[in-house]
Amino acid sequence: MTKRIAIIGAGTAGLHLGLLLRQHDIPVTIITDRKPADMASGRLLNTVAHHHVTLAREKALGIDHWPAEEYGYFGHDHYVGGPQPMQFWGSFSQPSRAVDYRIYLPQLMNDFVERGGDIRYQQVTESQVSDLSREFDLIVVGTGKGVFGQMFKHITELSPYEKPQRALCVGLYKGVAPTQPRSTAMSSAPGQGELIAIPTLTFSGMSTALLMENVHGGDLEVLARLNYEADPNAFLDTLLAKLEKHHPTVYERIDQNVFDLCQPLDILQGGVVPTVRQPYTELANGRFAIAVGDVQSVVDPVVGQGANMASYSAWVLGHAIINEAVYDKRFCEKVERERQDRILAASKWTNAMLAPPSEAFLSLLAAMEQNQDIRDEFTENFSFPERQWDRLASDERIHAWLAEAGAFSQESVPQSQMA
Amino acid sequence: MTKRIAIIGAGTAGLHLGLLLRQHDIPVTIITDRKPADMASGRLLNTVAHHHVTLAREKALGIDHWPAEEYGYFGHDHYVGGPQPMQFWGSFSQPSRAVDYRIYLPQLMNDFVERGGDIRYQQVTESQVSDLSREFDLIVVGTGKGVFGQMFKHITELSPYEKPQRALCVGLYKGVAPTQPRSTAMSSAPGQGELIAIPTLTFSGMSTALLMENVHGGDLEVLARLNYEADPNAFLDTLLAKLEKHHPTVYERIDQNVFDLCQPLDILQGGVVPTVRQPYTELANGRFAIAVGDVQSVVDPVVGQGANMASYSAWVLGHAIINEAVYDKRFCEKVERERQDRILAASKWTNAMLAPPSEAFLSLLAAMEQNQDIRDEFTENFSFPERQWDRLASDERIHAWLAEAGAFSQESVPQSQMA
Numbered sequence: 001m002t003k004r005i006a007i008i009g010a011g012t013a014g015l016h017l018g019l020l021l022r023q024h025d026i027p028v029t030i031i032t033d034r035k036p037a038d039m040a041s042g043r044l045l046n047t048v049a050h051h052h053v054t055l056a057r058e059k060a061l062g063i064d065h066w067p068a069e070e071y072g073y074f075g076h077d078h079y080v081g082g083p084q085p086m087q088f089w090g091s092f093s094q095p096s097r098a099v100d101y102r103i104y105l106p107q108l109m110n111d112f113v114e115r116g117g118d119i120r121y122q123q124v125t126e127s128q129v130s131d132l133s134r135e136f137d138l139i140v141v142g143t144g145k146g147v148f149g150q151m152f153k154h155i156t157e158l159s160p161y162e163k164p165q166r167a168l169c170v171g172l173y174k175g176v177a178p179t180q181p182r183s184t185a186m187s188s189a190p191g192q193g194e195l196i197a198i199p200t201l202t203f204s205g206m207s208t209a210l211l212m213e214n215v216h217g218g219d220l221e222v223l224a225r226l227n228y229e230a231d232p233n234a235f236l237d238t239l240l241a242k243l244e245k246h247h248p249t250v251y252e253r254i255d256q257n258v259f260d261l262c263q264p265l266d267i268l269q270g271g272v273v274p275t276v277r278q279p280y281t282e283l284a285n286g287r288f289a290i291a292v293g294d295v296q297s298v299v300d301p302v303v304g305q306g307a308n309m310a311s312y313s314a315w316v317l318g319h320a321i322i323n324e325a326v327y328d329k330r331f332c333e334k335v336e337r338e339r340q341d342r343i344l345a346a347s348k349w350t351n352a353m354l355a356p357p358s359e360a361f362l363s364l365l366a367a368m369e370q371n372q373d374i375r376d377e378f379t380e381n382f383s384f385p386e387r388q389w390d391r392l393a394s395d396e397r398i399h400a401w402l403a404e405a406g407a408f409s410q411e412s413v414p415q416s417q418m419a
Numbered sequence: 420m421t422k423r424i425a426i427i428g429a430g431t432a433g434l435h436l437g438l439l440l441r442q443h444d445i446p447v448t449i450i451t452d453r454k455p456a457d458m459a460s461g462r463l464l465n466t467v468a469h470h471h472v473t474l475a476r477e478k479a480l481g482i483d484h485w486p487a488e489e490y491g492y493f494g495h496d497h498y499v500g501g502p503q504p505m506q507f508w509g510s511f512s513q514p515s516r517a518v519d520y521r522i523y524l525p526q527l528m529n530d531f532v533e534r535g536g537d538i539r540y541q542q543v544t545e546s547q548v549s550d551l552s553r554e555f556d557l558i559v560v561g562t563g564k565g566v567f568g569q570m571f572k573h574i575t576e577l578s579p580y581e582k583p584q585r586a587l588c589v590g591l592y593k594g595v596a597p598t599q600p601r602s603t604a605m606s607s608a609p610g611q612g613e614l615i616a617i618p619t620l621t622f623s624g625m626s627t628a629l630l631m632e633n634v635h636g637g638d639l640e641v642l643a644r645l646n647y648e649a650d651p652n653a654f655l656d657t658l659l660a661k662l663e664k665h666h667p668t669v670y671e672r673i674d675q676n677v678f679d680l681c682q683p684l685d686i687l688q689g690g691v692v693p694t695v696r697q698p699y700t701e702l703a704n705g706r707f708a709i710a711v712g713d714v715q716s717v718v719d720p721v722v723g724q725g726a727n728m729a730s731y732s733a734w735v736l737g738h739a740i741i742n743e744a745v746y747d748k749r750f751c752e753k754v755e756r757e758r759q760d761r762i763l764a765a766s767k768w769t770n771a772m773l774a775p776p777s778e779a780f781l782s783l784l785a786a787m788e789q790n791q792d793i794r795d796e797f798t799e800n801f802s803f804p805e806r807q808w809d810r811l812a813s814d815e816r817i818h819a820w821l822a823e824a825g826a827f828s829q830e831s832v833p834q835s836q837m838a
Contacts (some may be wrong), residue, residue, distance in 0.1 A: 001821055001822070021796065171702060324817050325823075326813065326815045326819050328810035328812065328813040328815055329813070330808065330809065330816065336759070340756065341753070341756055390749065393747065393748070394747040395420075396745045397747065397749065400420055402747050403420070
């Protein structure tokens with residue numbers, strides 16, 4: 001029984017898995033078409049926070065190059081607009097941390113190669129898949145690009161949306177004052193969308209990622225289309241005007257004399273269709289390909305779960321590879337059963353946050369403003385989406401949480417405030 | 420949040436669940452159309468062995484009226500016929516035990532009522548389901564009879580067979596000498612089927628259940644159709660002739676002067692279509708019905724998993740009811756995720772045992788004859804079907820097991836010996 005593992009894609013899932021397997025001297029080959037230098041000099045890839053469960057895996061892998069104590073943040077500053085705005089702060093038990101992936105991924109690729117990992121820089125065509133399945137005992141797929149995206153079918157009942165639910169405009173900005181203690185702002189403009197302002201380590205040092213989640217057809221949607229490069233000042237003026245109107249607590253932190261992208265390529269616009277796919281597939285020769293990361297489940301970034309699920313999925317899969325000898329259908333089923341709860345909970349919770357809030361959820365927000373235990377649990381659960389979903393999966397569960405916490409169920413909060 | 424639980428059906432799943440909930444003072448109503456006295460005086464219901472994990476649950480429930488030390492058996496006597504017959508004995512870590520369900524179920528119904536459980540004797544029509552869903556917070560369905568069978572849809576990919584795979588003829592017999600130590604005989608006649616001879620506590624004391632699993636179109640199939648009542652001697656003569664030819668090690672234990680059914684109704688003939696169904700369903704008012712036992716997964720009795728899975732499923736569900744406050748879709752998903760591995764493994768393993776054996780499985784049988792560790796693990800795993808399936812799910816796994824145990828992979832055993 002040999003353990004020859006191929007990983008397609010050098011994202012968080014592929015690299016955390018590759019590094020874990022190298023810790024156990026298992027031969028592993030990562031196949032990617034993105035060279036570290038091209039990645040580092042290219043456009044912003046995303047804005048990603050690693051929560052403490054993910055940081056703990058990084059420590060275990062010996063890749064904690066950016067300690068959270070120095071670069072991290074300690075909780076969420078919530079602001080919910082409307083006629084009677086709500087504002088509250090929720091604490092993590094341990095800090096989260098965001099690093100520009102154009103710094104993060106090349107460093108991990110370097111670590112991987114230094115530890116005996118093999119990287120092949122190539123695109124994989126359909127005809128090469130059967131060669132790979134002869135050469136390797138298991139193919140791990142961490143990218144949905146090209147032939148591999150089609151290998152794993154959509155699961156319709158877990159993929160409720162056919163279009164992006166937010167028009168995204170994400171960038172790295174200078175001129176946004178940090179909060180004390182350092183925190184991520186979660187500003188919600190009822191009917192218009194969300195702004196997540198994340199303290200992020202960038203090529204320019206610590207700056208702020210503004211992740212704008214704009215409702216389609218709303219006042220902020222234009223930000224996902226405005227061309228920064230064509231007219232930087234027009235872009236920034238529009239952005240500032242929108243922030244002032246819809247996200248005042250972040251707007252107040254901005255020094256307009258300095259406010260700008262850190263670098264010209266520090267902006268990304270577009271949208272994500274939340275999609276859950278079949279977690280594994282049998283190849284023509286009877287071997288298996290198993291999905292990790294965005295191939296298995298891609299989520300909107302609104303509650304910052306994507307990269308954390310990718311790392312978690314890689315971790316579960318990696319330990320199964322280490323502990324098991326045979327990589328057959330039963331192996332894939334067991335891996336899936338072990339990781340599925342957290343991954344699907346992250347997807348369901350994220351999708352629920354994109355939908356208009358229920359009366360029960362509005363009651364919960366009102367209770368969070370009053371009750372430290374509830375808001376801290378909600379915040380801590382960014383590391384444990386399955387626990388968050390245990391709390392939020394139905395209105396009945398939310399009411400049970402409020403009752404358990406001794407909070408009033410404030411059913412008088414008007415629906416219109418958040419719709 | 421109230422906990423009002425209805426259980427439809429008074430089989431092993433329903434009664435173990437009901438008794439567990441009563442231990443925790445949770446109000447529970449069992450609804451069944453079978454009165455204990457009718458059951459006790461009726462035809463044989465089945466032949467069922469409880470393995471030690473199930474017996475441990477009975478102890479925890481305080482219903483161990485038939486201690487395994489006294490009534491149980493300690494392992495499996497295997498006989499595999501063919502040109503070169505194989506014979507070997509595998510040990511349990513702790514004994515299994517079989518009691519006629521016409522004794523077992525009425526006793527547990529009595530225990531349940533004594534402990535404050537409510538039993539309603541009625542059939543449930545379709546129109547009554549909505550009344551029940553208003554009266555109870557959760558409906559547990561443990562019978563596939565009537566309206567409830569249709570509520571849970573077949574899962575096609577887990578239900579590979581459309582017809583029974585064996586023509587069954589099961590009966591309780593006197594005149595079969597027990598083995599020393601007491602054991603269940605598992606006799607396999609290649610191409611013809613299996614005979615499982617189970618030491619069983621009956622209304623006549625300890626006797627022997629002969630569970631004949633006859634291949635359709637084979638020499639033994641007639642036993643599933645022969646009418647005992649019409650001509651007992653003809654039935655017994657035919658049975659003896661077939662046993663002599665196909666199951667010689669059990670035949671040798673028979674005293675022909677005494678051999679007969681213990682009582683006239685101690686025989687049941689027919690077949691089972693192995694079927695896995697959706698584990699839960701949403702009712703019209705938003706409450707849920709969740710399946711246990713045969714409704715969720717009905718298996719052929721060949722490896723004695725049905726009742727043990729019913730008890731296990733009830734146990735997982737019962738603890739979830741005790742620990743959780745809300746019985747919504749998330750609740751059902753979590754229960755299902757927790758119990759699914761063992762229950763589906765039992766189904767897949769059972770189905771695999773009904774199919775013609777692979778070369779790898781024949782090698783395993785040959786290795787079992789030589790290697791005590793392998794045959795004991797195979798035997799012990801009757802309590803842990805998920806571990807059995809870890810060993811048997813693919814030929815690659817069987818070869819890995821043989822390699823791990825240092826056994827030769829005897830690929831020379833001819834396929835024809837078991838087909």
